[in-house]
Amino acid sequence: MLTPNFELKQTDRHVILEIKAPLANIARTELVADDFNVFFSSPPYYLRLKLPGQVRESLTESGTYDVDGGIFTFRLEKVIEGQDFEDLDLIGKFLFAHKKYQARPKIEVLDDVLPSSNSESEDEDEEQFWIAQQTVPAESPLTTPGYGFANKITGNGEALREEFYEIIELMDLEGTPVAERRLRREREELARFSDDHYLADFMEPSEINAIIEFKAPWEELLDNKLECKLTQDETEYLKDLGNRDYLLDAQAAKSALLSLADIVFAYAYNFRTFTGENTVESAWTINKLSATLSWFQTFETAVEVKVACMRRSLIYPLYRHYALSMKVLEDTVKILKLGRRQILKCLIDVHKLFNASEPRYLLNQLYITDYCIWLQKVSDHKIESLVKRLEEAPLTKVDVRLDLEELERAALMVLEEELEAVNAMLSNVSLKDDTSSELASSSGTSDEDSSSDSDETSGSTVDSDDT
Template sequence: MLTPFFELKQSEEHVILEIKAPLANIQKTELIADDFNVYFHAPPYYLRLKLPGRVRENERESGQYDATTGVFTFKLEKVDRGSHFEDLDLIGKFLFASKKYQARPTIEVLNEDSLPAGSDTDEEDEFWISRQPKPDDVSSTTPGYGFANKTRGNGQALKEEFFEIIELSEIENTPIPERASLREAYEKEKFSDDHYLADFMEPGEITALIEFKAPWDESFDKKSEVKLTAEETTYLKDLGNREYLLDSEEKRTALLSLADLIFSYAYQYRTFGGENTVESGWTINKLSSTLSWFQSYNSVKDVKLACVRRALIYPLYRHFDLSMRVVEDTLKILKLGRRQILKCLIEIHKIFNSSEPRYLLNQLYVTDYCIWLQKISDRKIESLARLFEQEIITKDDIGLELEELEQAATVVLKEEMESVNKMMSHVSLEDRESGTSEEDASSTDDDADSDSDTVTNQTDSDSDCEVL
């Protein structure tokens, strides 16, 4: 059975369901609206939805079919008239959850909206996201990886087959808390003083990259104006739906890593001028500690530090001001809310699908993020954005001795300039002295010529006297 493309709209009294099914068998078409559930069947199409509010069929209002466009239109009556159904454009969240889970065959999933009152969804969000986990919170007999660390098993096989995209060598034998320290040690070995100083002393085109205007620069603080395109909506529909059983710690982990993914995407977008290239997949993969080290974060500051460190170690452009500009991009994207974030995630998903073998990262992370983000509350995204804005980092925090390198380079440059100036002054003095010598020599020559002329004139005079 095929899942057709559909749209959901609403009025005060109705939910309007439009289904595009050009190959449908009209005679066998049926639609059932039962409380929160809607069923549509028209071979070869099948659609099952769970709406955020109750609806029912109205016998006085039948469905319509446009043979030209192949679109069915059904008006479903709201049981609670005047109620507003949230997020009807995020159609993926209303699909009936699939029982097939990529890379996680044993995961049970639960929609956040169905959690009882008093669960972790009612916690103070800033405290919930920023708190440091207790040791017991992260302990596990077998360290996990993937979305919210819910995947276990096959770690060694992953490393052997996908070694070029995963830097963590012992996936299942490295406890989650130790991954950050191993990553930082590995990064110090990879950091190039020369490359960093070259970009620092001669930024060149980096200045243009910093000044580049991204879409979120134009729409910043215009959250309500961010809309998903028809292509993006279809993409979410094709990803399907799942339900997630995540405790408070797993949700916190997922949200913090989300900021890491967005930074990686924003960096590649800015440095490639908004165009996807053959290097886009590598850049996103490499800059994200989540994707390359399966790391979980303890705080928003940890996220920022990891992102900026890797942006100064791996890509072509390694400039602190450029990295901080991307931090600003990340904040703007988070502030614009779930739809802008979904746009970025969908683009990452497309890039990885065309970047062998990074499709694996879609299975482990990005697909789940696209689905889960449609379900979580706006409060949690807003809280993440506030914390991201409040946390300030400096060059000294990065741990790569950037200020010392810059100071040393500046001193060397100053000494070289002084040496050049001194040399130029010495050359100039020699030129002046040489010029004076030449003038004196010229003056002597002129005097000699004058004396010669006098003698000649006198001789000529004597000769004239003799003739007379």
């Protein structure tokens, strides 16, 4: 059976369901609206939805079918007239969920729950959410370290590393506890850091300054106070990804949000440095810059995220400049400020890039697909709290732990010494020129005096002859 493309709209009294089904068997078409559930069948199409509010079939209106467009239109009555059904443009979240994913520790799955029960409560205390379990719990020697979205996957680590060595930098996936991944990653980063490359970009920033000044679309949206909207293609893309239920405890949800910021940073760096145009290097850049995607890193604080993003952006890509990386951090916050739809636009772009990059389709299976589905269900309040944490997290060059200030200071001292040497050389040249001018002037005066004396002598001789 095929899942058709569809669209949800609403009025105060109705939910309008439009289904595009050009190959439908109209004689065998059936629609059932029962409470929160909607079932549509018209071979070869089948659609099952779970709406955020209760609906029922209208007693006064029937469905219509546009033969030319191949579109069914159904008007379903709201049980509670005037109720606002939120996020109807995020259609993926309303599809029937075939699987339930949950992070450890195990929690009981309840089948008979309202659709909203999987979303985080707006009233949950923000501070408690972010400060809960600031340290990673010790892993049992019998527990295999997890990876993927919310660390929900275990096992097959060795085979995974052998087959996808190009994109996974963590060598011993199953033998490296989650808490040690950061330490190994930072040792590898330190070994890869190039003083010469960093200083070259630091001393000659003209090209980088143009990249920093580039106006990204999210900046224009914020400056003009415009709302971000998904295109029809993006909406259909979310539909094709399907739906799943995620039952995450507070710690897993927090880690997922922090890793989301890490992935968005990598996307924003690629977008800015290539001025909005993807290249053959884009998939590599996003994969490499994200510690989540390349090291299966999980984060505990916003500071950890910012430090990891800054370090990797100063070590691996073409442009390695502190001011540029700070600008990309600003981009990351702005993308998150615009909310789930802008973030989804970025993730959909990443998903397409990875699908077109032969080994990196795996990262879609492990992370990006789940993020696209889960993000549709995350409350705006949680995204706003993530933005607040990132804005408040302090960051200096010292925090990056790459001795950037010492390198810059040494480079500027060398430059100053070179300038002094050049000035001294120019000064010597000037002195020599002045001396030469004086000598030339003195020589000219002597010649004039000699010429004058000669003239006088000649004149006297003439006078004498005349006499």
